[in-house]
Amino acid sequence: MVELLSWGRYPRQPQHPHAVFWADEISHVLGKIVETNKTSLIYGMGRSYGDSCLAVSNQVVTTQGMDRILAADWETGVIFAQAGLSFAELIQITLPRGWFLPVTPGTKYVSLGGAVANDVHGKNHHVMGTFGRHILRLFLYRSDEGIVECSRHIRSDLFVATIGGLGLSGVIVAVEFQLRPIETSRINQTSIRFGGLTEFFQLTASHDHTHEYTVAWIDCLATGQNAGRGHYIMGNHAKADIAHTHTQLTLAPHKRMKIPFDPPFSLINTLSLRAFNTLYYHKQQQKQISRCVSYDPFFYPLDSLKHWNRIYGHAGFQQYQCVIPQRDGQTAIADIMQEIAKSGSGSFLAVLKQCGDIISPGLLSFPMHGVSLALDFPQHDQKNTQLFNRLDRLVHEVGGRLYPAKDAHMSAEHFQQAYPQWQQIEAMRDPRLFSKFWQRVTQ
Amino acid sequence: MNATLSPQNILIIGATSGIAEAVARRYASIGANLFLVARNSKKLAIISSDLIARGATNVQLFVLNAHEYDLLPQMVEQAWAAFGIINVALIAYGTLPDQTRAETDLDYAITEFRTNAESVIACLTILANRFETQGYGVISVIGSVASDRGRGSNYVYGSAKSAIESFTSGLRSRLYKKGVHVLLIKPGFVATAMTANLNLPEKLTASPESVAINIQNAISHRKNVVYTPSFWAFIMLIIKLIPNIIFKRLSL
Numbered sequence: 001m002v003e004l005l006s007w008g009r010y011p012r013q014p015q016h017p018h019a020v021f022w023a024d025e026i027s028h029v030l031g032k033i034v035e036t037n038k039t040s041l042i043y044g045m046g047r048s049y050g051d052s053c054l055a056v057s058n059q060v061v062t063t064q065g066m067d068r069i070l071a072a073d074w075e076t077g078v079i080f081a082q083a084g085l086s087f088a089e090l091i092q093i094t095l096p097r098g099w100f101l102p103v104t105p106g107t108k109y110v111s112l113g114g115a116v117a118n119d120v121h122g123k124n125h126h127v128m129g130t131f132g133r134h135i136l137r138l139f140l141y142r143s144d145e146g147i148v149e150c151s152r153h154i155r156s157d158l159f160v161a162t163i164g165g166l167g168l169s170g171v172i173v174a175v176e177f178q179l180r181p182i183e184t185s186r187i188n189q190t191s192i193r194f195g196g197l198t199e200f201f202q203l204t205a206s207h208d209h210t211h212e213y214t215v216a217w218i219d220c221l222a223t224g225q226n227a228g229r230g231h232y233i234m235g236n237h238a239k240a241d242i243a244h245t246h247t248q249l250t251l252a253p254h255k256r257m258k259i260p261f262d263p264p265f266s267l268i269n270t271l272s273l274r275a276f277n278t279l280y281y282h283k284q285q286q287k288q289i290s291r292c293v294s295y296d297p298f299f300y301p302l303d304s305l306k307h308w309n310r311i312y313g314h315a316g317f318q319q320y321q322c323v324i325p326q327r328d329g330q331t332a333i334a335d336i337m338q339e340i341a342k343s344g345s346g347s348f349l350a351v352l353k354q355c356g357d358i359i360s361p362g363l364l365s366f367p368m369h370g371v372s373l374a375l376d377f378p379q380h381d382q383k384n385t386q387l388f389n390r391l392d393r394l395v396h397e398v399g400g401r402l403y404p405a406k407d408a409h410m411s412a413e414h415f416q417q418a419y420p421q422w423q424q425i426e427a428m429r430d431p432r433l434f435s436k437f438w439q440r441v442t443q
Numbered sequence: 444m445n446a447t448l449s450p451q452n453i454l455i456i457g458a459t460s461g462i463a464e465a466v467a468r469r470y471a472s473i474g475a476n477l478f479l480v481a482r483n484s485k486k487l488a489i490i491s492s493d494l495i496a497r498g499a500t501n502v503q504l505f506v507l508n509a510h511e512y513d514l515l516p517q518m519v520e521q522a523w524a525a526f527g528i529i530n531v532a533l534i535a536y537g538t539l540p541d542q543t544r545a546e547t548d549l550d551y552a553i554t555e556f557r558t559n560a561e562s563v564i565a566c567l568t569i570l571a572n573r574f575e576t577q578g579y580g581v582i583s584v585i586g587s588v589a590s591d592r593g594r595g596s597n598y599v600y601g602s603a604k605s606a607i608e609s610f611t612s613g614l615r616s617r618l619y620k621k622g623v624h625v626l627l628i629k630p631g632f633v634a635t636a637m638t639a640n641l642n643l644p645e646k647l648t649a650s651p652e653s654v655a656i657n658i659q660n661a662i663s664h665r666k667n668v669v670y671t672p673s674f675w676a677f678i679m680l681i682i683k684l685i686p687n688i689i690f691k692r693l694s695l
Contacts, residue, residue, distance in 0.1 A: 002645050018639075019634075019636070019639040021461070021635075021636040021639070022486065022489075065461070065635075065636065065639075068489055068490065068492070068493035069492065069493045069496035069497065070489065070492050070493070071492055071496070072495075072496035079496075093496060093497055093498075
């Protein structure tokens with residue numbers, strides 16, 4: 001029988017799945033779990049890195065079978081679908097008709113419900129905000145009320161508690177949201193090599209307003225003169241070209257390599273990391289390269305490698321993603337990068353992203369106006385704890401916060417200060433839903 | 444274009460089953476017309492909206508319980524009235540009986556057998572005559588690898604599926620001469636609502652999507668019998684080869 005883990009495979013607490021295929025089965029399945037285990041949680045595609053998708057009871061309700069489109073208006077781009085539908089499947093259906101996701105994270109293997117519960121953001125946060133901003137209405141199953149519709153106008157308390165609400169306000173059953181029109185499936189991409197953080201902030205200041213998608217990859221192990229070097233990547237949806245009308249809205253071919261099993265030890269160590277980062281940085285010879293690419297490698301570079309999380313071996317890994325308020329962005333990020341470089345640990349690639357000032361309706365939404373940094377760390381208990389403690393202090397001092405969807409370590413104190421509205425979520429929580437993350441940061 | 448190779452009009456009986464839904468989605472994405480039959484009208488309506496969004500040209504619904512044999516002619520008439528011709532019919536419904544209960548509860552055992560065997564035979568009989576008049580098309584039925592050998596752990600289900608297997612074998616011979624093809628699909632473990640509560644071995648369990656690809660290919664290549672995933676042909680061959688003297692001692 002399949003036992004489920006979170007994406008980081010740490011903490012390693014296998015979850016026992018109970019599948020639902022229709023909304024009217026939720027009450028029964030949840031009821032049966034709760035009878036003997038008190039609480040449960042909803043598990044979508046399992047792309048949350050830490051423990052926010054793990055039930056305290058280790059008994060989860062899985063929703064992948066609830067993946068139907070309930071209504072689609074191809075004139076207006078409004079789509080209404082069950083929460084288990086994945087972004088990958090959505091793209092297959094919407095893209096050939098000239099519509100794309102308004103906001104997408106770096107993997108398309110997330111469920112619609114998961115995208116709402118974590119209020120995901122992407123490379124266009126500075127112009128489109130989070131996914132939650134594009135939601136028109138939600139249908140939620142609550143153990144005390146049954147299925148409830150909520151939106152900005154109806155039951156708005158429940159609506160704002162569900163967007164970014166980590167799946168605690170009820171079971172997200174169906175979501176209606178607005179797609180964004182596209183003329184082609186390609187992205188005009190420009191990649192600029194930069195030598196340090198100052199240069200990154202100059203690039204982002206001068207290019208973010210003309211490019212919908214911007215992100216930077218950073219060599220997290222470079223020190224001294226090379227500290228903060230990386231590639232700044234920006235892109236816009238390519239416009240239609242009259243000469244090639246028949247190939248303009250084409251889906252990317254379905255090719256995926258697979259990591260077939262857990263290697264006996266982590267393939268990520270200081271040596272392989274340093275080599276990879278240096279190679280990656282120097283791969284681009286010219287200062288600036290522009291080309292037209294398919295949406296798939298542009299948005300989802302890691303999706304081509306199925307189960308890439310296995311490269312960290314049995315122990316798994318943790319992601320550290322923080323956002324630092326704009327005012328202190330540059331100095332705090334420099335300090336954090338320095339700590340990480342000193343530790344010699346860290347990811348293949350660190351991701352740096354300037355977040356915009358568009359506010360999400362969600363109470364627990366992660367992004368804020370400022371800079372976000374994300375890195376993966378192979379799991380080494382002591383080493384990670386020591387480093388994360390130092391990083392947490394730096395983030396906390398400048399009023400930054402960590403991303404619950406990626407977290408497996410933050411303290412209750414840091415969480416509660418960073419997300420002061422957590423008590424509203426706790427008050428709205430469906431008593432039958434309880435995650436290990438929520439237990440850790442609220443008790 | 445050969446109408447039977449690129450089916451346009453598909454009739455699915457048991458359209459709310461996991462495998463049927465996955466097959467319907469594949470045909471929807473190439474713009475097919477679908478006539479869906481199932482007992483739950485609410486589920487049918489949801490599946491219909493999903494298939495329309497995925498590209499189906501026209502979806503028609505018919506509510507029918509497997510035991511309502513007198514409604515079968517009406518269902519067939521409506522399907523043909525809706526689209527003029529039917530290129531492919533798929534019978535996809537079934538239940539998974541609780542073997543232990545079936546050993547002591549005779550009514551239960553008989554009802555389960557009727558659902559999985561008798562009602563499918565009724566359906567096939569009515570469909571066969573209509574297809575015979577049409578003179579072409581494919582009738583496909585979802586059987587099971589369980590029909591290959593009765594096993595102690597699920598022989599009520601297995602024997603019902605065996606009945607289907609024999610019936611389709613005969614029907615295939617009869618209809619072959621009339622230009623109509625009969626396909627028997629034999630899935631192994633598939634992760635659907637029917638098996639959601641079973642402890643299935645992960646490595647042997649297929650997704651409904653991958654099974655649907657095999658079914659669609661088998662239909663367009665006019666296969667007689669198809670195991671899906673294909674490795675089940677090998678597994679079942681071994682199971683069939685075990686001598687009874689050993690087989691009866693195994694807890695399979």
